[in-house]
Amino acid sequence: MTRAVMAWVLASVGLWGSCVGAQVPGSAAHGGVAMPQVQAALPNAGAAVVAHPDAPMSVAVKARWDHIAAELRCLVCQNESLASSNAELAVDLRREVRSLIEQGQSDADIRSFLVSRYGDFVLYKPEVKPVTWLLWFGPFALLLGALAVAWRWMRRTPAAPEPLTDTERERVRQLLES
Amino acid sequence: MSAPSVNAPSQRMPRWVFAPLALFLGMVAFLAVGLTRNPQEIPSPLIGRPAPAFQLPVVGGPGVFNAAQFKGQVTLVNLWATWCAGCKDEHPILMALSLQPGLQMLGINYKELQASELSGQDPQSAEALQKATARSQAWLQKNGQPFGVNLLDMDGRVGMDFGVYGLPETYLVDRAGVVRFKHAGALTPEVVQHQLLPLLRSLP
Secondary structure, eight states: OHHHHHHHHHHHHHHHHHHHTOOOTTHHHHHSOBOOOOOOOOOOSTTTTSOOTTSOOOHHHHHHHHHHHTTBBOSSSTTSBTTTOOSHHHHHHHHHHHHHHHTTOOHHHHHHHHHHHHOGGGBSSOOOSGGGHHHHHHHHHHHHHHHHHHHHHHHOOOOOOOOOOHHHHHHHHHHHHO | OOOHHHHHHHHTOOGGGGHHHHHHHHHHHHHHHHHHSOTTOOOOTTTTSBOOOOEEEBTTSSSEEEGGGGTTSEEEEEEEOTTOHHHHHHHHHHHHHTTSTTEEEEEEEEOSSOHHHHTTOOTTSHHHHHHHHHHHHHHHHHHOOOOSEEEEESSSHHHHHHTOOSBOEEEEEOTTSBEEEEEESOOOHHHIIIIIHHHHHHOO
16 A cells, blocks of 8 residues: 555656656656657747647637647646647647647547547546446436435434333432432 | 443434445545556557558668558557667566567657757658667667567657557557557566466467
C-alpha cells in the first residue's frame, strides 16, 4: 500500500515534470512514460516549412477552435486541456486539429478522429453510450437511492417500547418510592 | 450494572446505524484500489481493430515498410527513441523477444529529433533524416538490434495513428493485421510472462 502510494506520487511528479517542461531527473524512469520536452519554438522565417500550431488563425478557424479545443484533454498532462498543454504531443495534436478545421471537417469528425486513436479519454465530456451510462447517470442513481432510503427512515414510525416485565415494574416502583 | 434492564436498550439498536460505517469502508476500499492503478494506462481503442495503414522509410536501408506487410505474420511493434529512458530499460526484454520464433519485430523510431532540436526545421528534410538515421543506428549498435525492421517516424504522424501518448509503447499485431495488445511504458518481465507470451501462444 505504501509502495503503491510512493509509486503514484513519483509518477505524478514525473508527469508534472513533462507538463511544465521542467527536467525532473529520473522522472521518465519512474513514471515509465516519457515525452519529449517542448521548448518555446521561435518563429523562424528562413525555415517556416512546418506551420506552427500557435501561429495566428483566421477568425472563422479561431471560432471553431475555441469551440472544440477546450473539450479535448491532453493525454500526457491529464489535467490539462489540449489547448493549454505544453507537452509535445499536445502541440502535435493542436496542429492536427487545426488542419482538420481548416479542411472544413465537422466537430463530430474531429472528435471521432481523436477518439478512434486515443479513446474516450481525450474528451472531457464523453459521449452518452452504454459504456458511459454508469459515468453519466451513476451519481444521479446514487442520489435517488440515498433519497429513497432517507425518505423511508424519516417516515418510519418509531417502534412502541416493549412492555415492562413484572420484575422491571417492581424495580421502577422501588426506585420511585425510595 | 448487572441488572439486565440496563442493557436492554442497546439490544434494540437498529442495524442501519452501521450503514454509514459500512458505506465509508466500502468507499475506502474503492479508493484504495483506485490508488494502486496506473493513471497512465488508458485503454486503447485500437485493440481488436486493424492496425493503422502507413508507409515509413526503413532506417539505413533502401525502401519503405508498408503496413500491408503485417499480414501473414505476428508482429511486435515497438515505438521507441534514443532520448527515451524507458526504452533503454526495456531493451533487454526486446532482445529476448527477438529470439522468439515466429514473431516479427518491428521498431518505429518515433520523433527521434524533437521539436527543440528541429527549431522549426522540416523533420522530413534530408538533413534531419540523416541525423536521425545516424543516431538510431548508433544506439542500436551499442545496445543491440532486436528489430527485423526499424522505421523512422520523423513527424510522429504514424505514432498519432497508433494513439501513442508516451514512449515506449508496444503493440502486438496478429496475422490478419489486427491489433491484439498494447502496453504503454517500458515492458517488464511480468507483462511479458503474464500477458504477452500467453497471448502469443493463443494466436493461431
